Structures are given as C-alpha cells and as structure tokens.
Amino acid sequence: MKYPVYNQKGKETGEVVLPDGIFNVKISLDLIHQVTVSQMANQRVATAHTKDRGEVRGGGKKPWRQKGLGKARHGSIRSPIWIGGGVTFGPTNEKNLKKKIPVKMRRRALFMVLSAKAKEKLLVVLDDLQIEEAKTRLMVEVLKSLPSGKGSAILVLPEIDGKIIRASRNIDRLKTIQARDLNCLDLLSFKYVVLPKVGIEVIKNTFSGNK
Secondary structure, three states: OEEEEEOOOOOEEEEEEOOHHHHOOOOOHHHHHHHHHHHHHHHOOOOOOOOOOOOOOOOOOOOOOOOOOOOOOOOOOOOOOOOOOOOOOOOOOOOOOOOOOOHHHHHHHHHHHHHHHHHOOOEEEEOOOOOOOOOHHHHHHHHHHOOOOOOOEEEEEOOOOHHHHHHHOOOOOEEEEEHHHOOHHHHHOOOEEEEEHHHHHHHHHHHOOOO
C-alpha cells in the first residue's frame, strides 16, 4: 500500500510502502470495541471504599446485657443495622477491575485502527522529525505545517527523543508515545497519527512477531 510522505514543512516529498498486514487489514468494530473497553477498564483504579463491621472503630463491648431489659439483643455497635456501623455489600478498594484480552486480539485490533487511520487519510508519515532545541515554539511550527495541524494528534516516536518530548508536553491535544507502546485506546483518543517513516519498521518488528 503506497502512502504519501511529508517533510517537516508539510510538503509531499515522496511515497512509502505501508505493510498490508498492518495498515490494510479488514476492520471489525466489535473487536476494536472489546479491546478498547478492556484497556479502559485496566486504567481504572478502585477508590470508592466503605468500611465493613470489621473496620469500623469501637464496638468491642456488648452494648447491654442479653436479657432482662426488654430490648432487642445486640452484640456490637459495629453491626450494619446500627447507625454508624459497618456497611454491608458496599464498594471496596479491593475490587479487581482488570480485564484480560489475548495478545493476538490486541495486536489485531491495533492493526485495524491503524488501517482505518490510513484509509481515512488521518495518518501523516514524515520523512524525518528533528528539532534543534527543546522549544515548544519549534514543535508548534512543525505541527502547524502538517495536514494534522488543525486537529488533535498522537506523535509516534521510533525511540525516546528528549527534545521532542519536552517540546511537545505543553501543547494541547498532542501526545507523544513510543512506537513499541502503541495501543488502540490512545490511537482512538486522537484524530491524527503523526509517524516518522522510521517508526513503521519499529511497529512491524514489535507487533508482527509470533509472541
């Protein structure tokens, strides 16, 4: 699959052949939804917590004797039927919210999202990406000149580049990520994918294996 390549000034400089096994696969919305939901669930942190009768303070002494007072028998003020007592079946921070998805399904869904981005021309391939200093102004100039300049974008780096990361972190609607860390949720959270040409080989070597 041939795809246009741009330089940092937004001018088309040539073409690159995208691997069909990654950028031209049949799309299944059900699989993408399933993988995305699992990744969203794995990011959740169980913070809601209520104390059960074993965690409530006090209640070590029996409130009153068992018989002779004409009142119902009680053994502890920590009982759930007492005001201020423990909570029965309340939310706890021990709840496991994780969802497991097989590696092959995650990879397949990732390829589907990349294919959709390429087919809708929301993938911007650069011949190279270099800036002289870690200045936000320089990074903004590069992004404005690209076809993705008017929308949110995720910048996929072949490897860690301190200058680009520092220059990008204060830019709204822009996220940097390493090519080996790509996932469906991040790709779907942004309209455009900006990818240096070298990153295509990194994606292929990382996700096209037999692991």
